[in-house]
Amino acid sequence: MTQRVVVVGGGPAGLLAAGHAAERGAQVLLIEKMPRLGIKLRMTGHGHGNMTHAGDAEQIVQHLGPNGPFLRPALSRFGPRELIAFFQTRDLASIIEPDGRVLPATRNAHTLVTALRGYCLEHGVTFRYRSQVDCIQTDRSDARRVCGVQVGTTMIGATAVVLATGGLSYPATGSTGDGYEMVRRLGHTIVQPRAGLVAMVAADTWVPDLTGLSLADVTLYASQAGRDLATRRGDILFTRDGLSGPAALNLSLDLAEAFERGSVRLCIDLLPDTAAEILEADIQREMQEHGSATCRSLLRGRAPRSLVPVLERMAGIPGAKKLAQVSAAERRRIVACLKGLELRLLATRPISEAMVTLGGVACDEVEPHSMASRIIPGLYLTGELLDVAGETGGYNLQAAFTSGWVAGYYAAQQA
Ligand SMILES: Cc1cc2nc3c(=O)[nH]c(=O)nc-3n(C[C@H](O)[C@H](O)[C@H](O)COP(=O)(O)OP(=O)(O)OC[C@H]3O[C@@H](n4cnc5c(N)ncnc54)[C@H](O)[C@@H]3O)c2cc1C
Incomplete structure (x- = not known):
């Protein structure tokens, strides 16, 4: 031989x-x-x-x-x-x-x-x-x-x-x-x-509007039917139909099997280093000190400009609303959106792109x-x-x- x-x-x-x-x-x-x-x-x-x-x-x-x-x-x-x-x-x-x-x-x-x-x-x-x-x-x-x-x-x-x-x-x-x-x-x-290490497709209609937007150092929480699946932290990038960027690519490793059972709920914490209570106290102070400023300006101080209309819609608060008129419930909704911007992920892109x-x-x-x-x-x-x-x-x-x-x-x- x-x-x-x-x-x-x-x-x-x-x-x-x-x-x-x-x-x-x-x-x-x-x-x-x-x-x-x-x-x-x-x-x-x-x-x-x-x-x-x-x-x-x-x-x-x-x-x-x-x-x-x-x-x-x-x-x-x-x-x-x-x-x-x-x-x-x-x-x-x-x-x-x-x-x-x-x-x-x-x-x-x-x-x-x-x-x-x-x-x-x-x-x-x-x-x-x-x-x-x-x-x-x-x-x-x-x-x-x-x-x-x-x-x-x-x-x-x-x-x-x-x-x-x-x-x-x-x-x-x-x-x-x-x-x-x-x-x-x-x-x-x-x-x-x-x-694996592949972009994921999202169902949400606002996602294509953010194509090209990257978010640095966010935390991603993925769950399905109330069960936590995975958490990843890092940078993400919005694509024309979903999410990419290092943290999203890494998350795709955890979700490949889950997508076979159905869609996955994703919450993006835009400010992972600030606890919700501290963020709420911060926002409350800003509302008291700058009552004539708008919700939009408050959000622009904490999120990229192109994301602000999405956050306004999700929180259900008009961007032009004066901070002095924002209720406690509305304030909590703003905090909830900044700490958990929600998306529905449907699938990964095909394996040929992985x-x-x-x-x-x-x-x-x-x-x-x-x-x-x-x-x-x-x-x-x-x-x-x-x-x-x-x-x-x-x-x-x-x-x-x-x-x-x-x-x-x-x-x-x-x-
Ligand atoms: C766009 C892209 C970027 C990446 N970037 C990184 C990175 O930065 N860092 C990192 O760690 N990883 C990265 N990866 C992953 C990494 O490239 C792969 O994990 C790695 O190349 C796998 O090496 P391999 O030798 O096992 O297989 P491959 O690199 O896939 O090589 C397999 C080889 O086998 C040959 N072959 C297949 N079938 C046959 C056959 N029947 N007869 C003869 N030859 C055959 C193929 O032609 C090919 O040349 C990236 C992948 C892609 C697609």
Whole structure:
């Protein structure tokens, strides 16, 4: 049998797996169905390449969703520090943004691909482009060990296969979910893929009027049928049909399943650092001291201009009303709107627009130290293909790099 590692997919997980396996002495072939490597990686961080997040491995685990702990052993070997050091040794320094996002100092995601490709070439990885792997071949013995991959009518022999085909989002980049079917046929469980880190659609007719408005540092409270679902804090952006921006994108990770049951009630606290009682006392003082001012001016002091007509409507108070004439009940309604602007979210935008795919290969069927399949010996599962999805800020690329790095290490041992 060919003593070779075949890596399927030339994204961040596949490139690091291929380079690392080759560095460890394996003969490596990387098969990519697109004409170029890392098409999605080149788009990350708005083209700046937000490759990880500052902090230690444990902090990464905390931002990788419910299955973050699965990656703990791998992250303890190849975490954010090791990733930054890896690129540094490839002459690619990194910078840390004030919010903790780590970017290459070039602020150019293409340079990540160039560095990874250079790493692979230096260690003798062979690339095969425009080749779509259709299935993974296993031998007919009881062990069902991996023996190669099928590309059209060609069988390519391998001792180990690293599958790094990504998820289902942004299919034009080559990530069309091929890996799910390949491993399902081999007996793996696929947790239903859903859109994650994606804008959400709102039912409220006033939302399109606010298109382009961003709100900094608000708190989002999501609930359904009276049950609290999730809370996120950060910046949001109104789109033509709903909400986007970092906090809304992160919230979409929590709501994917809930939308299958129905709509979700969202309350936006516009002033999360001011308790309702303090805000009410503040407003009361302002009303006493500036009785001839209007409600509109009071609201403009606390919310962006374009949001004020919405707040007036919701509070049911004409903007021109003088503060001296505002009743205690009206004052409480103003506070309630500022502390809980209400929207009805209907769904996420389609998965093709999502930044990540939730779901994927069930983590309990994968060995967490090595990414080896617990079902098919010789098969390694990495990156977004796995049922691990993180928040915005570099966590997903770190997960892809980490899983690729360990898979490359163990696949090389196998070969
Ligand atoms: C617009 C956008 C911005 C993002 N920004 C960030 C960010 O700033 N920070 C961050 O951490 N994450 C970001 N992400 C998420 C991140 O890009 C992904 O999580 C990451 O690329 C997943 O890496 P991967 O190697 O598992 O898969 P992918 O990058 O999806 O790569 C999979 C590769 O496999 C190839 N392939 C698929 N099927 C086959 C087949 N059958 N045969 C051969 N090849 C195949 C594909 O062509 C592709 O090249 C962003 C995503 C998007 C869409």
